[in-house]
Amino acid sequence: xxxxxxxVRHAQGYHNLNEENQLIQDPLLTPLGEAQCDELCKxxxxxxxxxxxxxxxxxxxxxTCLRSFAPAAQSGKKVIALPDAxxxxxxxCDIGSEPDTLxxxxxxxxxxxxxxxxxxxxxxxxxxxxxxTKLAARSRDVRLWLRELVKGAGxxxxxxxxxxxxxxxxxxxxxxxxxxxxxxxxxxxxxRSYEFEDPEGKxxxxxxxxxxxxxxxxxxxxxPLSRAEQIQLQQAYHERVREEHREVLATLAxxxxxx
Numbered sequence: 236x237x238x239x240x241x242x243v244r245h246a247q248g249y250h251n252l253n254e255e256n257q258l259i260q261d262p263l264l265t266p267l268g269e270a271q272c273d274e275l276c277k278x279x280x281x282x283x284x285x286x287x288x289x290x291x292x293x294x295x296x297x298x299t300c301l302r303s304f305a306p307a308a309q310s311g312k313k314v315i316a317l318p319d320a321x322x323x324x325x326x327x328c329d330i331g332s333e334p335d336t337l338x339x340x341x342x343x344x345x346x347x348x349x350x351x352x353x354x355x356x357x358x359x360x361x362x363x364x365x366x367x368t369k370l371a372a373r374s375r376d377v378r379l380w381l382r383e384l385v386k387g388a389g390x391x392x393x394x395x396x397x398x399x400x401x402x403x404x405x406x407x408x409x410x411x412x413x414x415x416x417x418x419x420x421x422x423x424x425x426x427r428s429y430e431f432e433d434p435e436g437k438x439x440x441x442x443x444x445x446x447x448x449x450x451x452x453x454x455x456x457x458x459p460l461s462r463a464e465q466i467q468l469q470q471a472y473h474e475r476v477r478e479e480h481r482e483v484l485a486t487l488a489x490x491x492x493x494x
Contacts, residue, residue, distance in 0.1 A: 238385035238392040240429045240443065242407065243303070244400050244421040246271040248295040250328035251423070260327045261294050268295070271424040272302035279426065282306035286388045289381075290397040292316040292350050293331050297341060300397040303424065307395075313346045317380070318354040319373045320406075322399035323365045324418075329399075331355035367473040374405035378441035382431060407443055410468030411460050415475050427453065 246268035250256045264272070276282075285307040290300040300314050308314065316337070322329040331337075334350045341347075357363045362373060377396075385392040400419025404410050407429065412420025421427075428449040432442045450459075460468070 236390060237430045237434055238388070238390060238394070239446065240381055240385075240431075241393065241395045241426055242403060242429060243275070243299070243395065243397045243426045244403060244419070244423060245291075245293075245296045245299040245397055246275075246303070247423045248328070250326075257326045257328045260330050261332045262328050264295050264298050268299070268423065269302065272299055275303040275424045275426065276305055279303070281393060284391070284393045285312065285395055286392045287384060287394040288312050288314045289317050289320070289384075289394060290314050290345075291320040291322065291399060291402075292318055292337060292347070292354065293321060293329075293399070294337075294340070296320075296397045296399065297337075297345055299424065300395065301344060303397070304395055308344065313344060315346045315348075316350050317377065317396070318350055318363075319377045319380070320396060320398045320402060321354075321363065323370055323401035323405070325357045325365060330357060370402070370405050374402065374408075375440055377406055378431075378443060382436055382441045386436065404469075404472060407445070408465075409445070409460075410465055410472055413468050413472055415471060418475060 245264075247265050248268060249262040249265055250259055251268075252265065256262065282304065283306070285304060288300055288304055288307055290296040297314060297316065301308050318331075321331060331354060332340075334347060334352060334354070337345070337350065338347055353361075354363075357365070362369060381394060381396065385394060398406070400417070400421045403419065403421050404413060407427075410420070414420055428446045429443040430446055432438060432444050
């Protein structure tokens with residue numbers, strides 16, 4: 236069988252409760268979020284087949300990965316923290332903690348080798364500023380990195396990547412179900428499984444496609460969106476990103492003016 240990439244959106248964090256909580260930097264999971272992780276752990280039936288655990292270096296994604304895929308983590312597999320998989324926005328809730336802070340909190344359960352100082356810089360000139368072109372480019376980098384990761388593990392590789400609702404649309408190049416009010420079409424702890432479109436590994440974009448069992452589990456016999464429909468939704472997403480950027484800057488400016 237071809238390598239499988241299981242993509243997961245993190246469990247509920249405190250920033251998901253209301254808009255005000257989006258001003259919390261790098262928030263933790265809520266009690267409901269922890270319960271969502273436990274439920275995902277119970278319903279996922281292939282813990283023994285996982286070859287790699289990967290997550291965005293945000294606290295909520297790391298804890299979701301460790302708790303939802305506890306059997307793999309407890310077997311000795313470290314979670315690889317991947318900065319390019321961080322969320323899209325410049326909201327404080329989407330700004331990560333400093334590397335030393337994360338290392339002190341998670342210890343040797345997580346491999347922070349890729350998390351360098353500046354990974355949480357989302358200023359306009361940085362790689363992680365939420366410009367649609369930059370978001371598409373780093374999502375491609377994630378796919379290429381994942382493809383290299385599975386090359387060394389063989390055809391039976393199964394990788395879990397726990398990340399965020401916004402960047403998941405760029406990673407999958409799929410905007411089906413995108414809800415502007417939520418900024419994503421993915422639910423908390425939703426898991427979808429993918430394989431690389433090009434089994435030879437020569438596709439420069441390293442595009443993914445959802446596996447048939449994963450699609451049937453979610454959508455039954457529905458027909459996927461056309462390319463034109465995908466582009467239309469993608470444009471709506473890009474406008475949402477730009478609008479959110481303007482709103483966040485205004486909020487932070489007002490907050491600074493009242494202090």
